[in-house]
Amino acid sequence: MSEAGGGRGCGSAVPQRAPWNLVATTAALYLVMATSVWTAAAAPMSREEKQKLGNQVLEMFDHAYGNYMEHAYPADELMPLTCRGRVRGQEPSRGDVDDALGKFSLTLIDSLDTLVVLNKTKEFEDAVRKVLRDVNLDNDVVVSVFETNIRVLGGLLGGHSLAIMLKEKGEYMQWYNGELLQMAKQLGYKLLPAFNTTSGLPYPRINLKFGIRKPEARTGTETDTCTACAGTLILEFAALSRFTGATIFEEYARKALDFLWEKRQRSSNLVGVTINIHTGDWVRKDSGVGAGIDSYYEYLLKAYVLLGDDSFLERFNTHYDAIMRYISQPPLLLDVHIHKPMLNARTWMDALLAFFPGLQVLKGDIRPAIETHEMLYQVIKKHNFLPEAFTTDFRVHWAQHPLRPEFAESTYFLYKATGDPYYLEVGKTLIENLNKYARVPCGFAAMKDVRTGSHEDRMDSFFLAEMFKYLYLLFADKEDIIFDIEDYIFTTEAHLLPLWLSTTNQSTSKKNTTSEYIELDDSNFDWTCPNTQILFPNDPLYAQSIREPLKNVVDKSCPRGIIRVREESFRSGAKPPLRARDFMATNPEHLEILKKMGAASSIDAEDGLRFMQEMIELSSQQQKEQQLPPRAVQVVSRPFFGRVVLTAGPAQFGLDLSKHKETRGFVASSKPYNGCSELTNPEAVVGKIALIQRGQCMFAEKARHIQNAGAIGGIVIDDNEGSSSDTAPLFQMAGDGKDTDDIKIPMLFLFSKEGSIILDALREYEEVEVLLSDKAKDRDPDMESEEQPFSDGDSENQSTEPLAPGSQEVDLADQESPEDSSLGSPPESPPAAAAGEAADEATDVSPSEQNSDPLENHEPTSLDGECTDLDNQLQEQSETEEDSNPNVSWGNKDQPIDSILADWSEDIEAFEMMEKDEL
């Protein structure tokens, strides 16, 4: 391929759409031939509507960026609920997530090239000046090498790329002299010590000031890194080398990639999730396309695009073949074991894999891209956002959503490849959901729980770097952007690098690995690029016909869990393997199967291994669910209008908010604030929701005091300053060991940080109205402009207690979405766990204490792909129980899961040894 080939053919950041005349001609033919089908397809979107949506994206960006600049800058990120900057060390640590924060104004740097894409050139110029004036890259702080590379180095390089483009145009940035590139180079040198390992794989973390080795560095003892962490450097490092002529960066990144390639599992051609940076041994041998691996694959293909080096394409194609052979189980993408790739390693998928359809478009494999994208869209339609993890039957596995952009990215690429207006409608839904559920007065807040609609006090920088770029570009026409986007490639953080780098300052070490250099003509790229020439023009209904069978995949699918379970053997009459979720300790047949596992054949051994892994997963999932029974406190009065939703812990007494009820009222502080004696200000709390501080007496005692004073509900606020549901596990407020039936009002618990949001609002606005529920009530974005809180008309009084004006208790039964309303009552809450003996003790309810059985009410055992009515009913019931009542009772079984696992621990060890031996 020609040296410039990297920038041609597949090289453009966005695949070329088919020539319009061809599209139009073929579409016209189909219109005549298949009008009825065509009308079912997405209608084309008018230019006006696209412009309107584009403008909406601009307004949303202004809201996010403006609030960051006004309330957080120069901090790394905005905390949109408390409306201030997140400064590392000043907030409770969130663990690894904080490794992206280096006190270098992360969000500003990550936003630089977004400003230019969104045509905010003046703001870009200001932002660059601020970066040059304020940003210090020499802080004594330990950061992630991966995050610093993709967000900061990538941000500086993207900013530089567009700064020189603007300068050349002659209007803006005329003063610019490569200062961002100088900063990028300085940062590049700071990252290089991380590569000081025998393997050439970088350490995962580095101290910006002290590097790796010095004792002050507080890092350098790690032995493992993720594959994506070591394999997502080549674009930024090669760009840095080629922009500056310092070849060392590209060489280091290539060396790390070469090492990973050598270490691939040779029989499956897959890579694991984590690798030992010294020995090169795989530490985690599961393999997927999501968390931990994702951008390794992305960078192989894009390195080929940017650098025109065939070896990267060969590697990518080899891996891609393995992915499609083992991991892709359309429409699912499921992790497998690298050495036993027919064995699924998980029963759930993570949200990061949503980038993969976009990568498939770049590869030119449109059909599976459409399928997976559609499956993901169905999940989004069900939960408003893509939960961080969801099961193979589309239940929430991990309910958080930090405003990730991957799905928007894939939507953009699919639209560019197919021209199908359906993808514009998808983008419109994303915009609506962001405004409806994530927008808060001071920016956009991550979802803490997509089921309750509660928020987390975080707005990650990638939201500005990626989400707004992809959404804006989705609706933009060529003339809406001040430069040709197709001259650039998107990094994994959506930073733009110019394709002309392919011919500049090439590293002498490896120009091209093909032995013979052959000039290829354009026909060689016909099958490697998104093949719009044969796809869309020949069949305008292509994308729709692939999507259609998947339309109901989420709501109506058979709850089979894992799809591929050695289907051939079942068809031939063999019994399907026992799955952990179906296991019943009282079933003699199941016990017989267990005995056989690991004994007879390798198939039984595989079943045994999988069974035990599923048991472990199920157990930890159940523990997570038992410990996290979230409720929502939604601030509905002005200026919040329901836009701020706080995660709250429930009580084991009082009104059960999970039973389709909610309580709404103004808040008032009780006196004494701890609520441990009769209130001295009953007139202030009567008919209101009383705020009480945690501590000094039992929760139930506080509840009785505020109830006696006439309160209609209570919120206990943690007295432990700085505590937050971001960092501490939620718990249930236990009763006092006596009968608590006399407590009728609902009680919720807020950690200190969430509680201060209510207290601060009360100080500032005097009248603060909240809604206590198990799930945030829908907000109408128009309310803000109309300046009126939730209409009272949609609430129905259900309380047995007298209610004061301005407060109500609401039965939501008739307001639920159809999917919920058809499901009947959720099961009763579990009996209260053993009452706390010490005063004010919270109860973490463990599965064994609950005497619960995770196996009941889960997926039925249908494995034949046929949906029965019973299957569907059970599935719906299971879904409802899990979604609406995370504290669900699992019923009684003879043997708690913990003891089963204990019985099996020796066997688990044996299987692990067996795995090692095989490797």
Ligand code: DMJ
């Ligand atoms: C971004 O920082 C990048 O896209 C990265 O590759 C992984 N995902 C986050 C956003 O979700």
